[in-house]
Amino acid sequence: MDAPTLIQACRGQATRHVPIWIMRQAGRYLPAYQEVRAKHDFLTMCHVPELAAEVTLQPVREFGFDAAIIFSDILLPLEPMGIEVQFIEGKGPRLAPQIRNMQDIAKLIDADFDPSSCFLGQALQAVRHELAADKALIGFAGAPWTMACYAVEGMGSRDYAVVKQLMNTDPAALHALLDKLTTVLIRWLRMQLDAGADAFQVFDSWADALAPMDYREFALPYLRRIFETLRPMGKPGILFSKDAGAFAAENCQLPIDVLAVDWRVDLAALRKQHTGTGPTAYQGNLDPLALLGNRETLLEKAKRILSENATTPGYIFNLGHGVTPATPVENVRALVDCVHEFRSAT
């Protein structure tokens, strides 16, 4: 049997249509999601496999996306490490304790995960069971640097001042934290692949905080370790690096299958520059706010990206960031149809 369309694209193979999924597709713009969310808080939806599986499947049923990405949150593997995670309505995550020095780091638990007993493994198994064979299931994790930001800051941050203070005063401690996080994140991802995920995506949402010298020291080596370690499992690895513009060339040299970029990157130019030396495939990168405009402008922009990128294999359509809650459902439907109907002129 053929691999799911999206997996074929990850491998650089020609596909019958251009595959599409969108980040945060199981999210607040979707009425069916809102119905579940009205009855349960966000963490409960993550922790109860039946609920997570249900909202994971909704957007695939509704729009025919080529992949389901498991409903979860990048912060959840911190819980078994000994960090309590809360989501405060309108404010975002709050973590305790905050990890600020070598003593704090030493106390973190080297968590491991079993696909059949972990809620996330159970959710993945349930989704894979329901999902059609031509649809891919994507697992995910945060990148070590991004996870370290949360662990140190204890919340989102505008300028990452606390984690950078640690970097600029006790770099050895930051390395110790990144090392420990990387070990657990590899286990977290492996468990997801064991549970039935067909591919995995690593989100480095806060890569854009770092100067190149710091990115090379505190981000790249740990990303490399994740993708190198999981490569023998034979399932495609996708790296999404926000603000990839500055670091795209270096990310292309990582042992990844797919580079996913935000909307500020000229994806066609990037692919051209790295043909034959970079990843097998690329993913992206429509501005998510184009979905708030009128249909005509939206589809014009989508077609521009398609004509620049989808005429050669190894391309997956996606947004450059998560879909926003205010997005009209009909615009999402029009976008998916537009991508699926696209035929290269060549």
Next chain:
Amino acid sequence: MDAPTLIQACRGQATRHVPIWIMRQAGRYLPAYQEVRAKHDFLTMCHVPELAAEVTLQPVREFGFDAAIIFSDILLPLEPMGIEVQFIEGKGPRLAPQIRNMQDIAKLIDADFDPSSCFLGQALQAVRHELAADKALIGFAGAPWTMACYAVEGMGSRDYAVVKQLMNTDPAALHALLDKLTTVLIRWLRMQLDAGADAFQVFDSWADALAPMDYREFALPYLRRIFETLRPMGKPGILFSKDAGAFAAENCQLPIDVLAVDWRVDLAALRKQHTGTGPTAYQGNLDPLALLGNRETLLEKAKRILSENATTPGYIFNLGHGVTPATPVENVRALVDCVHEFRSAT
């Protein structure tokens, strides 16, 4: 008489030492600034030439920076256009009315400025009178796209949803706004150069919101018009584009003298790539948060940037973004001394 060191560097000439100034150098980290600020609100300090001149000169006196940048705010030219600007403590700017459609845009006043009667011209004249001949005085303005963001959103924005909605529903209106802003910004900058500024910097702080196709349509042409129009005045023009990584190559083709980049760009690699075809000089790009770390790490990072960039002419040391209020004054002093003492190994 020789031009100020910084102006020589803008022109790609060899200089006796590497020139340095830092963005927001007249700011809250400086006790002398805090003393003035304790007695006057921010807008008063901008509007009263004596106060603006005093805080502009403070950091040059204190640390020996090679340039003074006039104390002001990018939003001020909006006032004579008919937009009221307020700064709410802890919240940032609030503008009224917000500019949302063609009718709003038609009402905007085509303001013009006279260097001897405008508060900003008077402040510049006072500073240039006091400033030593080897120090440069820099005037500035916001880029048209960034100013349009403020005019439409009415405040800072996390995702620029409102201005992007205008872009994706009524692009002609956004173009009309950008056109009008560009005309006024050119006059605003010309007035500053007439009043004694030796160079000017355009801040495109919100360039990082745009996809390449939108950057090419809504940002680049208006930047080009500013630099082309002012070029015959013979004073160096600097473009600071935040998140320049994605757009650096295109910015290098603008008729600018200096490209200033944020801390996420590999400046040495960028210069190498555009040798002979790009701007005459480059400015940047230490992470401002490196100033919150220990002295040793700070100077190590500064020296790394110097050794990569300052061994050839056409380089100005700066931060990749504004200095933060929590920065220890002694770290600023150590940084300036380190840059001034740097001697290329060649």
